[in-house]
Amino acid sequence: xxxxxxHRLTKTFDAGRPALQDFSLDVxxxxxxxxxxxxxCGKTTALRCIAGLEEPxxxxxxxxxxxxxxxxxxxxxxxxVFQNYALYPHLTVHENIAFALEMRxxxxxxxxxxxxxxxxxxxxxxxxxxxxxxxxxxxRQRVALGRAIVRDPAVFLFDEPLSNLDAKLRLELRxxxxxxxxxxxxxxxxxxxxxxxxxxxxxxxxxxxxGRLRQLGAxxxxxxxxxxVFVARFVGSPGMNILxxxxxxxxxxxxxxxxxxxxxxxxxxxxxxxxxxxxxxxGVGAVGEGVGEALVEVVEPLGSETxxxxxxxxxxxxxxxxxMADVRVGDRVGVRVDTRRLHLFDAAxxxxx
Amino acid sequence: xxxxxxxxxxxxxxxMVSTSFMDEFxxxxxxxxxxxxxxxxxxxxxxxxxxxxxxxxxxxxxFAGFVVxxxxxTSAMAxxxxxxxxxxxxxxxxLAVLSVLMxxxxxxxxxxxxxxxxxGWVDSYxxxxxxxxxxxxxxxxLRQFFLTLPRDLEDAxxxxxxxxxxxxxxxxxxxxxxxLATLAVFAFVDQWKSFLWPLIATRSVEMQVVExxxxxxxxxxxxxxxxxxxxxxxAMVPLVVVFFVAQRYFIQxxxxxxxx
Ligand SMILES: Nc1ncnc2c1ncn2[C@@H]1O[C@H](COP(=O)(O)OP(=O)(O)OP(=O)(O)O)[C@@H](O)[C@H]1O
Ligand SMILES: [Mg+2]
Numbered sequence: 001x002x003x004x005x006x007h008r009l010t011k012t013f014d015a016g017r018p019a020l021q022d023f024s025l026d027v028x029x030x031x032x033x034x035x036x037x038x039x040x041c042g043k044t045t046a047l048r049c050i051a052g053l054e055e056p057x058x059x060x061x062x063x064x065x066x067x068x069x070x071x072x073x074x075x076x077x078x079x080x081v082f083q084n085y086a087l088y089p090h091l092t093v094h095e096n097i098a099f100a101l102e103m104r105x106x107x108x109x110x111x112x113x114x115x116x117x118x119x120x121x122x123x124x125x126x127x128x129x130x131x132x133x134x135x136x137x138x139x140r141q142r143v144a145l146g147r148a149i150v151r152d153p154a155v156f157l158f159d160e161p162l163s164n165l166d167a168k169l170r171l172e173l174r175x176x177x178x179x180x181x182x183x184x185x186x187x188x189x190x191x192x193x194x195x196x197x198x199x200x201x202x203x204x205x206x207x208x209x210x211g212r213l214r215q216l217g218a219x220x221x222x223x224x225x226x227x228x229v230f231v232a233r234f235v236g237s238p239g240m241n242i243l244x245x246x247x248x249x250x251x252x253x254x255x256x257x258x259x260x261x262x263x264x265x266x267x268x269x270x271x272x273x274x275x276x277x278x279x280x281x282x283g284v285g286a287v288g289e290g291v292g293e294a295l296v297e298v299v300e301p302l303g304s305e306t307x308x309x310x311x312x313x314x315x316x317x318x319x320x321x322x323x324m325a326d327v328r329v330g331d332r333v334g335v336r337v338d339t340r341r342l343h344l345f346d347a348a349x350x351x352x353x
Numbered sequence: 354x355x356x357x358x359x360x361x362x363x364x365x366x367x368x369m370v371s372t373s374f375m376d377e378f379x380x381x382x383x384x385x386x387x388x389x390x391x392x393x394x395x396x397x398x399x400x401x402x403x404x405x406x407x408x409x410x411x412x413x414x415x416f417a418g419f420v421v422x423x424x425x426x427t428s429a430m431a432x433x434x435x436x437x438x439x440x441x442x443x444x445x446x447x448l449a450v451l452s453v454l455m456x457x458x459x460x461x462x463x464x465x466x467x468x469x470x471x472x473g474w475v476d477s478y479x480x481x482x483x484x485x486x487x488x489x490x491x492x493x494x495l496r497q498f499f500l501t502l503p504r505d506l507e508d509a510x511x512x513x514x515x516x517x518x519x520x521x522x523x524x525x526x527x528x529x530x531x532x533l534a535t536l537a538v539f540a541f542v543d544q545w546k547s548f549l550w551p552l553i554a555t556r557s558v559e560m561q562v563v564e565x566x567x568x569x570x571x572x573x574x575x576x577x578x579x580x581x582x583x584x585x586x587x588a589m590v591p592l593v594v595v596f597f598v599a600q601r602y603f604i605q606x607x608x609x610x611x612x613x
Contacts, residue, residue: 048508
């Protein structure tokens with residue numbers, strides 16, 4: 001078990017802008033941290049730097065108390081589960097799991113015992129003699145897990161381990177992974193671009209965008225107090241509505257966003273230019289009600305809730321209504337807003353207050 | 354279309370087999386006979402005992418066998434270095450090695466002979482084999498194959514604690530069986546049919562390889578086509594066997610690519 005510290009990590013590949021820039025992160029011993037971000041934001045690069053598969057251009061990496069920035073992967077006591085499993089196709093399940101033990105010169109009998117125990121734990125006992133090609137996706141993922149766990153490493157790294165599985169299996173393995181985390185008490189860093197996975201699994205979430213850390217915090221904190229417009233939009237499905245507008249009225253206490261007039265308390269003397277509003281805090285009513293009028297553009301009935309896409313004088317926003325709402329495309333409606341739940345951002349998109 | 358192609362490729366071969374069973378004058382008849390009137394299997398015995406063909410086959414087998422082993426080994430190691438290891442000037446060195454492909458083989462015959470002559474290896478297995486064990490074409494073929502192997506596998510092995518040499522031996526080589534088999538087959542066929550170099554590098558009859566043997570046979574029995582064909586057909590048998598044995602790996606190779 002060990003903590004992991006990244007200190008101002010930068011990685012630049014041969015050409016172009018850095019894949020990772022000034023990335024600092026402290027993962028506590030035994031913590032489950034999720035790296036979340038869109039495709040190409042540098043998540044895999046960060047993991048590969050921690051694993052030692054990629055040498056950072058600048059910055060340092062500590063595992064436990066030890067500085068490992070230039071230590072080879074084998075000596076870091078880190079295990080990684082790859083997105084495409086990376087099982088050895090020419091070896092059986094047993095040999096795949098045993099490979100790392102064999103490399104570490106674990107005695108044969110001991111090795112066999114550990115592999116068998118691991119297989120039983122992951123429900124792979126009957127599959128030990130098969131090759132990866134003869135396994136289903138879920139089984140392959142379990143073997144990949146087994147291969148990581150059997151070594152008993154200080155830190156686990158997961159690179160989108162569930163993204164190739166179907167929805168039901170993903171749900172199942174998500175729960176299994178969390179149970180595993182509790183049972184092992186190991187430090188785990190988990191990469192995903194799926195924000196539902198991040199919200200449900202992470203004790204803390206680090207949000208990356210274009211190689212930079214945008215926000216680090218508990219899932220609730222990230223959802224309720226997004227640090228900037230990018231995080232606000234990225235987290236939540238659908239993400240936060242962002243409205244732009246300008247202040248009118250006395251002291252600029254009302255912001256006109258398209259056809260909506262939203263009252264804002266000015267935060268710390270800086271006047272916001274962007275407003276954020278979660279879809280669940282938007283409602284619809286009869287014309288004349290609420291803060292303004294809007295046109296219904298799309299209605300997505302999901303059963304337990306209905307997503308209504310609105311056009312409010314050129315500003316797009318989504319309302320999440322409970323149940324099967326009685327709204328039709330082309331309707332004009334009044335927009336009701338829970339004004340206490342407004343998020344304020346400045347022109348650069350940074351949170352105010 | 355495929356059938357036409359297949360027939361035009363196989364027909365001469367079948368005629369060769371057919372001729373090898375004919376009698377000496379049947380071949381020369383006009384219009385030519387397609388099948389022997391009375392098959393003479395005895396042609397084989399007679400042809401193969403006329404010269405020490407047993408010895409020739411042994412020489413060919415030793416020559417081709419060692420060259421194949423050598424080429425597969427050196428090509429695999431060099432190709433892995435060019436495909437995966439990081440060292441300064443790697444790609445430039447690779448280009449330089451590739452450029453050797455443009456030098457005609459004939460041009461190299463004399464320098465190669467001078468080298469083995471200086472070493473006193475003329476008319477020995479060492480002389481035959483030594484200058485053939487590195488194949489630029491083999492390095493190129495395997496490098497291209499190694500480049501297609503998923504890097505994640507090597508990274509997984511690295512994290513599992515394997516060093517470069519172990520990764521090469523335990524992960525890369527087993528996954529490359531189809532490519533290695535391809536190289537081995539081509540190298541074997543190439544060496545088995547090789548004529549000019551063994552002719553130059555050897556002097557005594559005991560050191561001659563099959564190809565050279567057949568040529569000298571031609572000199573002695575130049576009118577007896579059936580004998581020559583019998584010797585030629587026998588010389589082809591190992592090639593056919595090697596091909597069928599290796600076929601397994603070619604097919605396996607196709608399956609492996611589907612799996613990645
Ligand atoms: N070996 C490499 N050589 C050059 N550029 C690279 C290399 N690996 C990654 N990059 C670049 O670095 C950036 C970050 O890549 P990375 O793989 O870390 O993204 P990611 O967040 O894991 O994306 P995804 O969700 O698609 O896996 C990308 O722009 C990518 O093109
Ligand atoms: Mg990635």
